[in-house]
Amino acid sequence: MKLKLEMIVLPVxxxxxxxxxxxxxxxxxxxxxxxxxxxxxxxxxxxGSECSIMFGEEMTPLAPGSLQGLYLIVDDIEEAHAELTGRGIEVSEIFHDAGGLFHGHEGGDVTHRRPGQQRLAGLHPERASYGSFLTFSDPDGNGWVIQEIKQRHPGR
Incomplete structure:
Protein backbone atom coordinates (compact mmCIF):
# COMPACT_ATOMS: atom_id res chain seq x y z
CA MET A 1 0.00 0.00 0.00
CA LYS A 2 1.34 3.41 -0.96
CA LEU A 3 0.27 6.27 1.33
CA LYS A 4 0.91 9.97 0.75
CA LEU A 5 0.33 12.71 3.29
CA GLU A 6 -2.10 15.08 1.58
CA MET A 7 -3.46 17.62 4.06
CA ILE A 8 -2.81 19.05 7.51
CA VAL A 9 -5.66 20.90 9.23
CA LEU A 10 -4.37 23.90 11.17
CA PRO A 11 -6.20 25.25 14.21
CA VAL A 12 -6.53 29.02 13.77
CA GLY A 48 7.18 22.51 -4.23
CA SER A 49 5.05 20.48 -1.82
CA GLU A 50 2.49 17.78 -2.49
CA CYS A 51 1.06 18.19 1.02
CA SER A 52 -1.23 21.14 1.76
CA ILE A 53 -2.65 22.92 4.78
CA MET A 54 -6.28 23.78 5.37
CA PHE A 55 -8.10 25.82 7.99
CA GLY A 56 -11.60 27.13 8.48
CA GLU A 57 -14.66 27.32 10.70
CA GLU A 58 -14.69 24.60 13.36
CA MET A 59 -12.54 22.20 11.35
CA THR A 60 -10.61 20.80 14.30
CA PRO A 61 -11.12 20.47 18.04
CA LEU A 62 -7.51 21.55 18.62
CA ALA A 63 -6.84 24.94 20.19
CA PRO A 64 -5.52 27.62 17.84
CA GLY A 65 -1.74 27.50 17.74
CA SER A 66 -1.46 24.00 19.19
CA LEU A 67 0.27 22.35 16.20
CA GLN A 68 4.05 22.35 16.55
CA GLY A 69 6.88 20.85 14.54
CA LEU A 70 5.44 21.27 11.06
CA TYR A 71 8.44 20.74 8.78
CA LEU A 72 9.23 22.50 5.53
CA ILE A 73 12.31 21.36 3.63
CA VAL A 74 14.62 23.61 1.61
CA ASP A 75 17.82 23.16 -0.41
CA ASP A 76 19.36 26.38 0.90
CA ILE A 77 18.44 27.54 4.38
CA GLU A 78 20.30 30.85 4.06
CA GLU A 79 18.24 31.68 0.97
CA ALA A 80 15.04 30.68 2.81
CA HIS A 81 15.97 32.88 5.79
CA ALA A 82 16.64 35.86 3.53
CA GLU A 83 13.42 35.38 1.55
CA LEU A 84 11.23 35.02 4.63
CA THR A 85 12.72 38.02 6.41
CA GLY A 86 12.41 39.96 3.16
CA ARG A 87 8.70 39.16 3.17
CA GLY A 88 8.44 40.53 6.71
CA ILE A 89 8.13 37.15 8.42
CA GLU A 90 9.68 36.89 11.89
CA VAL A 91 11.96 33.84 11.89
CA SER A 92 14.62 32.51 14.22
CA GLU A 93 18.25 32.67 13.36
CA ILE A 94 19.66 29.60 11.63
CA PHE A 95 20.81 26.99 14.14
CA HIS A 96 22.14 23.46 14.50
CA ASP A 97 22.49 20.89 17.28
CA ALA A 98 25.87 20.70 19.04
CA GLY A 99 25.67 16.91 19.33
CA GLY A 100 24.52 16.14 15.81
CA LEU A 101 21.14 16.21 14.17
CA PHE A 102 17.92 17.04 16.00
CA HIS A 103 15.87 13.94 16.70
CA GLY A 104 12.65 13.42 18.57
CA HIS A 105 10.05 15.79 19.88
CA GLU A 106 9.76 17.04 23.42
CA GLY A 107 6.56 18.55 24.77
CA GLY A 108 5.56 20.72 21.81
CA ASP A 109 8.91 22.53 21.67
CA VAL A 110 9.22 23.67 18.06
CA THR A 111 13.01 23.46 18.36
CA HIS A 112 12.70 19.69 18.94
CA ARG A 113 15.23 19.57 21.74
CA ARG A 114 15.72 16.56 23.95
CA PRO A 115 17.32 16.77 27.39
CA GLY A 116 21.02 17.34 26.88
CA GLN A 117 20.77 18.80 23.39
CA GLN A 118 22.34 22.17 22.82
CA ARG A 119 21.09 24.49 20.11
CA LEU A 120 23.97 26.45 18.55
CA ALA A 121 23.72 29.50 16.33
CA GLY A 122 24.66 29.16 12.69
CA LEU A 123 24.79 26.51 10.02
CA HIS A 124 25.79 22.93 10.74
CA PRO A 125 29.63 22.99 10.64
CA GLU A 126 29.82 20.57 7.69
CA ARG A 127 26.61 21.94 6.19
CA ALA A 128 25.30 18.39 6.46
CA SER A 129 21.87 17.54 5.12
CA TYR A 130 19.29 17.44 7.91
CA GLY A 131 21.62 19.56 10.07
CA SER A 132 20.56 23.22 9.83
CA PHE A 133 17.24 24.69 10.94
CA LEU A 134 15.21 27.82 11.50
CA THR A 135 11.79 28.25 13.04
CA PHE A 136 8.78 30.53 12.79
CA SER A 137 5.18 30.61 13.94
CA ASP A 138 1.94 31.72 12.32
CA PRO A 139 -0.12 34.45 14.05
CA ASP A 140 -1.84 31.85 16.27
CA GLY A 141 1.42 30.18 17.30
CA ASN A 142 1.35 27.07 15.10
CA GLY A 143 5.05 26.25 14.93
CA TRP A 144 7.01 25.59 11.76
CA VAL A 145 10.55 24.26 11.33
CA ILE A 146 12.52 24.78 8.15
CA GLN A 147 15.23 22.18 7.66
CA GLU A 148 17.95 22.18 5.03
CA ILE A 149 18.30 18.94 3.09
CA LYS A 150 20.79 18.92 0.25
CA GLN A 151 20.84 15.15 -0.18
CA ARG A 152 18.20 12.80 1.21
CA HIS A 153 18.95 9.55 2.96
CA PRO A 154 18.75 6.51 0.63
CA GLY A 155 15.20 5.36 -0.05
CA ARG A 156 13.69 8.78 0.52
Missing amino acids: SDIDRAKAFYEKIGFRLDVDYTAGEDFRIVHFTPS
Whole structure:
Protein backbone atom coordinates (compact mmCIF):
# COMPACT_ATOMS: atom_id res chain seq x y z
CA MET A 1 0.00 0.00 0.00
CA LYS A 2 1.34 3.41 -0.96
CA LEU A 3 0.27 6.27 1.33
CA LYS A 4 0.91 9.97 0.75
CA LEU A 5 0.33 12.71 3.29
CA GLU A 6 -2.10 15.08 1.58
CA MET A 7 -3.46 17.62 4.06
CA ILE A 8 -2.81 19.05 7.51
CA VAL A 9 -5.66 20.90 9.23
CA LEU A 10 -4.37 23.90 11.17
CA PRO A 11 -6.20 25.25 14.21
CA VAL A 12 -6.53 29.02 13.77
CA SER A 13 -8.61 31.67 15.53
CA ASP A 14 -9.00 34.17 12.68
CA ILE A 15 -9.35 32.81 9.14
CA ASP A 16 -8.64 36.10 7.37
CA ARG A 17 -5.54 36.79 9.49
CA ALA A 18 -4.22 33.26 8.83
CA LYS A 19 -4.99 33.59 5.12
CA ALA A 20 -3.04 36.86 4.91
CA PHE A 21 -0.07 35.29 6.72
CA TYR A 22 0.16 32.24 4.47
CA GLU A 23 -0.21 34.42 1.37
CA LYS A 24 2.60 36.65 2.68
CA ILE A 25 4.85 33.67 3.31
CA GLY A 26 4.38 32.58 -0.31
CA PHE A 27 2.12 29.55 -0.03
CA ARG A 28 -0.18 29.07 -3.05
CA LEU A 29 -3.87 29.71 -2.35
CA ASP A 30 -5.79 26.74 -3.76
CA VAL A 31 -9.27 27.25 -2.31
CA ASP A 32 -11.19 29.86 -0.34
CA TYR A 33 -14.68 28.42 -0.24
CA THR A 34 -17.69 29.69 1.66
CA ALA A 35 -21.10 27.99 1.90
CA GLY A 36 -23.54 30.08 3.87
CA GLU A 37 -22.57 32.01 6.98
CA ASP A 38 -21.25 29.06 8.97
CA PHE A 39 -18.89 27.27 6.59
CA ARG A 40 -15.59 28.44 5.16
CA ILE A 41 -12.42 26.56 4.27
CA VAL A 42 -9.12 27.96 3.09
CA HIS A 43 -6.59 25.64 1.49
CA PHE A 44 -2.91 26.49 0.76
CA THR A 45 0.03 24.53 -0.64
CA PRO A 46 3.67 25.43 0.03
CA SER A 47 5.63 25.81 -3.22
CA GLY A 48 7.18 22.51 -4.23
CA SER A 49 5.05 20.48 -1.82
CA GLU A 50 2.49 17.78 -2.49
CA CYS A 51 1.06 18.19 1.02
CA SER A 52 -1.23 21.14 1.76
CA ILE A 53 -2.65 22.92 4.78
CA MET A 54 -6.28 23.78 5.37
CA PHE A 55 -8.10 25.82 7.99
CA GLY A 56 -11.60 27.13 8.48
CA GLU A 57 -14.66 27.32 10.70
CA GLU A 58 -14.69 24.60 13.36
CA MET A 59 -12.54 22.20 11.35
CA THR A 60 -10.61 20.80 14.30
CA PRO A 61 -11.12 20.47 18.04
CA LEU A 62 -7.51 21.55 18.62
CA ALA A 63 -6.84 24.94 20.19
CA PRO A 64 -5.52 27.62 17.84
CA GLY A 65 -1.74 27.50 17.74
CA SER A 66 -1.46 24.00 19.19
CA LEU A 67 0.27 22.35 16.20
CA GLN A 68 4.05 22.35 16.55
CA GLY A 69 6.88 20.85 14.54
CA LEU A 70 5.44 21.27 11.06
CA TYR A 71 8.44 20.74 8.78
CA LEU A 72 9.23 22.50 5.53
CA ILE A 73 12.31 21.36 3.63
CA VAL A 74 14.62 23.61 1.61
CA ASP A 75 17.82 23.16 -0.41
CA ASP A 76 19.36 26.38 0.90
CA ILE A 77 18.44 27.54 4.38
CA GLU A 78 20.30 30.85 4.06
CA GLU A 79 18.24 31.68 0.97
CA ALA A 80 15.04 30.68 2.81
CA HIS A 81 15.97 32.88 5.79
CA ALA A 82 16.64 35.86 3.53
CA GLU A 83 13.42 35.38 1.55
CA LEU A 84 11.23 35.02 4.63
CA THR A 85 12.72 38.02 6.41
CA GLY A 86 12.41 39.96 3.16
CA ARG A 87 8.70 39.16 3.17
CA GLY A 88 8.44 40.53 6.71
CA ILE A 89 8.13 37.15 8.42
CA GLU A 90 9.68 36.89 11.89
CA VAL A 91 11.96 33.84 11.89
CA SER A 92 14.62 32.51 14.22
CA GLU A 93 18.25 32.67 13.36
CA ILE A 94 19.66 29.60 11.63
CA PHE A 95 20.81 26.99 14.14
CA HIS A 96 22.14 23.46 14.50
CA ASP A 97 22.49 20.89 17.28
CA ALA A 98 25.87 20.70 19.04
CA GLY A 99 25.67 16.91 19.33
CA GLY A 100 24.52 16.14 15.81
CA LEU A 101 21.14 16.21 14.17
CA PHE A 102 17.92 17.04 16.00
CA HIS A 103 15.87 13.94 16.70
CA GLY A 104 12.65 13.42 18.57
CA HIS A 105 10.05 15.79 19.88
CA GLU A 106 9.76 17.04 23.42
CA GLY A 107 6.56 18.55 24.77
CA GLY A 108 5.56 20.72 21.81
CA ASP A 109 8.91 22.53 21.67
CA VAL A 110 9.22 23.67 18.06
CA THR A 111 13.01 23.46 18.36
CA HIS A 112 12.70 19.69 18.94
CA ARG A 113 15.23 19.57 21.74
CA ARG A 114 15.72 16.56 23.95
CA PRO A 115 17.32 16.77 27.39
CA GLY A 116 21.02 17.34 26.88
CA GLN A 117 20.77 18.80 23.39
CA GLN A 118 22.34 22.17 22.82
CA ARG A 119 21.09 24.49 20.11
CA LEU A 120 23.97 26.45 18.55
CA ALA A 121 23.72 29.50 16.33
CA GLY A 122 24.66 29.16 12.69
CA LEU A 123 24.79 26.51 10.02
CA HIS A 124 25.79 22.93 10.74
CA PRO A 125 29.63 22.99 10.64
CA GLU A 126 29.82 20.57 7.69
CA ARG A 127 26.61 21.94 6.19
CA ALA A 128 25.30 18.39 6.46
CA SER A 129 21.87 17.54 5.12
CA TYR A 130 19.29 17.44 7.91
CA GLY A 131 21.62 19.56 10.07
CA SER A 132 20.56 23.22 9.83
CA PHE A 133 17.24 24.69 10.94
CA LEU A 134 15.21 27.82 11.50
CA THR A 135 11.79 28.25 13.04
CA PHE A 136 8.78 30.53 12.79
CA SER A 137 5.18 30.61 13.94
CA ASP A 138 1.94 31.72 12.32
CA PRO A 139 -0.12 34.45 14.05
CA ASP A 140 -1.84 31.85 16.27
CA GLY A 141 1.42 30.18 17.30
CA ASN A 142 1.35 27.07 15.10
CA GLY A 143 5.05 26.25 14.93
CA TRP A 144 7.01 25.59 11.76
CA VAL A 145 10.55 24.26 11.33
CA ILE A 146 12.52 24.78 8.15
CA GLN A 147 15.23 22.18 7.66
CA GLU A 148 17.95 22.18 5.03
CA ILE A 149 18.30 18.94 3.09
CA LYS A 150 20.79 18.92 0.25
CA GLN A 151 20.84 15.15 -0.18
CA ARG A 152 18.20 12.80 1.21
CA HIS A 153 18.95 9.55 2.96
CA PRO A 154 18.75 6.51 0.63
CA GLY A 155 15.20 5.36 -0.05
CA ARG A 156 13.69 8.78 0.52
